[in-house]
Amino acid sequence: MTTTHKHQIVIVGGGTAGITVAAQLQRKHQDRNFDIVIIEPSEKHYYQPMWTLVGGGIFPKEKSCRDEKDYIPQNVKWLKEKVVGFHPTDNFIELGSGDKVAYEFLIVCPGIQIDWHKIDGLTDTLGKNGVCSNYSYETVHKTWENIHSLKEGVALFTQPGMPIKCAGAPQKALYLAEDYFRKNNLRNKVDVQFALAGPRIFGVEKYRNALEHVLERKEINPFYEHNLIAVRGESKEAIFMDLKNQKEVVKKFDMLHAVPPMSSPDFIKQSQIADKDGWVDVDKYTTQHNTFKNIFSLGDASSLPTSRTGAAIRKEAPVLVENLISYMDGKPLNAKYDGYSSCPIVTGYGSLILAEFDYDGTPAETFPFDQAQERYSMYLLKLYGLPLLYWEGMLKGRA
Numbered sequence: 001m002t003t004t005h006k007h008q009i010v011i012v013g014g015g016t017a018g019i020t021v022a023a024q025l026q027r028k029h030q031d032r033n034f035d036i037v038i039i040e041p042s043e044k045h046y047y048q049p050m051w052t053l054v055g056g057g058i059f060p061k062e063k064s065c066r067d068e069k070d071y072i073p074q075n076v077k078w079l080k081e082k083v084v085g086f087h088p089t090d091n092f093i094e095l096g097s098g099d100k101v102a103y104e105f106l107i108v109c110p111g112i113q114i115d116w117h118k119i120d121g122l123t124d125t126l127g128k129n130g131v132c133s134n135y136s137y138e139t140v141h142k143t144w145e146n147i148h149s150l151k152e153g154v155a156l157f158t159q160p161g162m163p164i165k166c167a168g169a170p171q172k173a174l175y176l177a178e179d180y181f182r183k184n185n186l187r188n189k190v191d192v193q194f195a196l197a198g199p200r201i202f203g204v205e206k207y208r209n210a211l212e213h214v215l216e217r218k219e220i221n222p223f224y225e226h227n228l229i230a231v232r233g234e235s236k237e238a239i240f241m242d243l244k245n246q247k248e249v250v251k252k253f254d255m256l257h258a259v260p261p262m263s264s265p266d267f268i269k270q271s272q273i274a275d276k277d278g279w280v281d282v283d284k285y286t287t288q289h290n291t292f293k294n295i296f297s298l299g300d301a302s303s304l305p306t307s308r309t310g311a312a313i314r315k316e317a318p319v320l321v322e323n324l325i326s327y328m329d330g331k332p333l334n335a336k337y338d339g340y341s342s343c344p345i346v347t348g349y350g351s352l353i354l355a356e357f358d359y360d361g362t363p364a365e366t367f368p369f370d371q372a373q374e375r376y377s378m379y380l381l382k383l384y385g386l387p388l389l390y391w392e393g394m395l396k397g398r399a
Contacts, residue, residue, distance in 0.1 A: 002100065010036075010093065012106070012110050013040060013299070013301070014038045015111045016395075018038055018040065020397065025321055036077065037077040042068060043069070051140045065137065109298055115260055115262060127142050130146055155253070157174040159198070174194050175348055193223065196226065207343075209372070273295060273297075288323060298320050344386065352376075352379040
């Protein structure tokens with residue numbers, strides 16, 4: 001029998017974006033007694049930026065995982081279900097159970113979909129035959145196992161076309177591995193290779209110049225415009241499409257760190273709230289839906305044209321909350337998101353470049369020094385400061 005739930009504010013997704021917005025609504029507007037429900041099927045909550053460090057052998061993966069129930073804000077209901085459909089003209093969503101949830105206001109932030117299946121053979125060999133990926137909690141520990149056990153041969157790292165979550169993460173895996181091989185006197189025996197679908201190492205010029213120097217120092221010559229399309233685990237071969245010359249290229253490997261392509265979740269793509277590319281179609285400054293005005297979106301599934309990072313969500317969330325309140329009150333939406341995003345790029349054990357920038361690709365740096373320089377202090381920020389900011393700041397509505 002179908003049940004229809006009714007709530008004032010419905011949040012689709014209980015990841016970084018959903019919890020942060022719910023926490024801010026509750027903390028900043030306690031007097032309003034909002035009726036909020038979060039729809040999220042997972043019982044676990046992951047601090048995914050830590051997976052780079054797990055893959056580098058710095059932390060155990062368990063340190064990145066906590067119970068979802070411990071971060072659902074007080075007085076916010078949690079519906080442990082999957083969303084399968086949107087009916088924005090009638091203001092309700094459909095759940096996998098067949099139930100419906102009616103809303104006055106909808107916030108859509110289910111995260112990004114990882115399309116493992118789009119690389120032929122990857123799913124079958126992931127976690128075996130030297131193939132690993134930091135983009136899954138189930139496999140992230142295999143990256144360190146592969147790095148630690150490799151004594152000679154080819155260590156191949158890949159990066160698909162954008163958008164992906166944390167665009168710098170594939171590089172971080174590369175730089176940590178190279179540093180490990182160098183520190184353990186294996187660098188002359190291990191050929192470290194990086195094949196990426198894009199035409200350059202980073203989109204923002206200031207940080208691109210710095211990272212090109214890092215590559216030069218580490219003696220890594222990237223294969224630009226090479227997109228991974230298949231993996232043959234048994235024979236240890238990676239097949240790339242050379243995008244410039246439109247031909248297939250086969251590379252042998254002993255270790256492969258594969259990063260799959262990503263896209264908007266299928267249930268978003270197939271809905272009326274999606275734009276032509278499948279993302280939730282919102283105004284890039286206000287986060288309000290361009291057609292259905294009582295819908296807002298932020299985070300990885302939104303059409304906001306910025307890097308998909310937790311740091312971006314930290315700046316998107318207060319804009320969304322302020323504009324949602326304004327819309328509820330019949331006022332103009334004056335809060336504006338400028339596209340800020342951040343990518344702490346670990347360049348080795350003890351060094352990090354903190355890239356921060358806006359929609360225009362203009363650096364938007366926090367600290368009073370050149371953040372394009374590799375620094376130990378920023379490495380410590382990544383290891384200890386940012387996780388604290390995440391668990392105790394963002395998810396509690398304080399940051």
